[in-house]
């Protein structure tokens with residue numbers, strides 16, 4: 001039975017997440033929402049559906065984490081207080097050099113546990129060991145857009161040329177299938193790590209196979225200054241000049257941008273993957289997403305990898321995004337509650353390639369349920385405000401992905417949590433001991 005009736009105290013409905021239904025009901029058949037409204041009306045349509053009674057809860061469209069490096073869960077907490085180059089050279093890269101494909105598989109399973117527990121139904125990833133990530137995501141029954149990194153000196157393939165051979169071979173044998181939970185894109189790391197001829201190769205492969213292009217752009221002021229020196233233009237202008245923007249661009253960060261960049265971002269198929277907590281922790285700055293939204297540029301929210309965040313909690317990330325935009329624009333009116341929720345949910349689904357209208361009739365059934373039982377959720381004067389500013393990832397009780405319950409009453413239905421936690425602790429310990437830390 002995959003048909004389900006949800007009875008919830010509140011439902012956040014509509015593709016702009018602005019309609020709150022009190023005492024609501026949702027009817028799901030196969031992977032689709034077929035009815036949403038007042039519980040007494042929806043109840044009349046129930047016949048033999050499984051029931052999920054959530055009388056003290058809120059149902060919201062599922063969260064989507066639009067920028068991750070998912071096996072980095074294994075690196076959680078290994079370095080918090082260093083500058084970028086020390087962080088990379090002394091901690092991140094030495095750890096990654098010892099990571100095997102099996103380690104990446106378990107690291108991804110841990111990431112999937114964390115995503116599911118925090119109400120996230122999909123993630124957009126860029127990392128090596130794509131096949132390990134695929135295997136784990138399929139076991140978790142979570143949505144994933146896996147974008148294998150094009151990057152020099154990876155533990156999986158070594159040199160850039162070998163990595164290219166591996167990635168292009170892999171992607172030539174994968175075809176986009178909108179009905180699948182797991183799909184593929186391509187992940188040229190950044191213009192400062194991927195030489196021009198490989199950017200051209202990425203472009204050709206992406207256009208040929210209709211692959212979204214997941215890339216880091218304009219993350220820091222220093223990166224932009226170096227691009228101006230090396231290419232005579234910003235990273236966004238540079239990839240545009242090389243024709244990469246003929247494809248669908250999923251661009252992480254976009255912190256330091258100019259009017260020229262904004263024109264490109266507006267006129268091409270360009271989505272900004274905004275990572276506010278990682279940008280703060282790495283002292284990269286605050287991306288002006290309120291300006292992007294005013295211009296009609298597409299924006300989603302992600303956490304970035306666990307090595308730089310250090311968690312995958314999207315509710316906290318949305319809250320940080322909203323507060324930072326108010327501060328940056330000196331205007332408390334920007335990024336109001338429903339818009340903040342839309343960035344982390346419906347917009348993320350669109351970046352994943354799923355045409356979602358949130359909790360609405362005929363929309364894909366990806367739903368997150370939050371408990372209102374803890375004191376921080378009382379009183380409920382404004383439910384959208386409760387979600388953005390008072391709730392936390394640990395309020396999540398249930399998660400429905402593509403019409404199937406994968407997390408019910410805080411119990412995993414697809415993964416063996418105990419085994420994964422134990423295995424990941426062993427892997428991290430082995431690698432850290434090998435690093436001499």
Ligand SMILES: [Zn+2]
Pocket residue numbers: 067068069216252304305
């Ligand atoms: Zn990143």
